[in-house]
Amino acid sequence: MTSKESNSPESFWLRVWHNQKENLILILIALVLAFLIRTFVAEPRYIPSDSMLPTLHMGDRLVVEKVSYWLHPPMTGDIIVFEPPPKLQTMGYAKDQAFIKRVIGKPGDIVAVANGKVYLNNQPLTEDYIAEPPKYQWGPQQVAENEFFVMGDNRNDSNDSHVWGFLPRENIIGHACFRFWPLKRSGFV
Structure with a gap:
């Protein structure tokens, strides 16, 4: 990938989406764990x-x-x-x-x-x-x-x-x- 392609708006938004997707997955895992702990543990x-x-x-x-x-x-x-x-x-x-x-x-x-x-x-x-x-x-x-x-x-x-x-x-x-x-x-x- 050339530096011009890595700085393109499309690649920027792909990087943002990838980072946000990871954050959303982490938030979802934290919510599921919190629900399970509150329901079954304490x-x-x-x-x-x-x-x-x-x-x-x-x-x-x-x-x-x-x-x-x-x-x-x-x-x-x-x-x-x-x-x-x-x-x-x-x-x-x-x-x-x-x-x-x-x-x-x-x-x-x-x-x-x-x-x-x-x-x-x-x-x-x-x-x-x-x-x-x-x-x-x-x-x-x-x-x-x-x-x-x-x-x-x-x-x-x-x-x-x-x-x-x-x-x-x-x-x-x-x-x-x-x-x-x-x-x-x-x-x-």
Whole structure:
């Protein structure tokens, strides 16, 4: 190719198109990877209410990982993010409006709330993470198969299983594992 041909308008536009095509391919790959990671691996979430005080504050930003629950079920004490169960949806909550609570009872467990304590299988839980003891009575009731009993750490200001019942397993999005904002309180939850 002569220098005259390499400086022609046609070759200039071919070079521009070639460079843009590479950039477009890189952008497309980045978008596909971001979608796959957010859908199957982890996603950021924020805390919209005070129901998890004092553990999580309104406005905290978290990483919710989705892989571990493919390998094992949620465990008692895990903080999970989930889609509202059917009863909450009939109360006006949108299906895509995520909730965050702590797992208290797993399938087969018996849960009760009495005299300011939460009981799991007739044993009082030691809960140094709650805002204050619950001021209500609930249960005892056995958690059904493929369901969980979840509660907010702010026991007396939480729309949780003591209000709307058990959480179906299929509604669980993932495990809240890391607070990344605000920076002064960042760390594992």
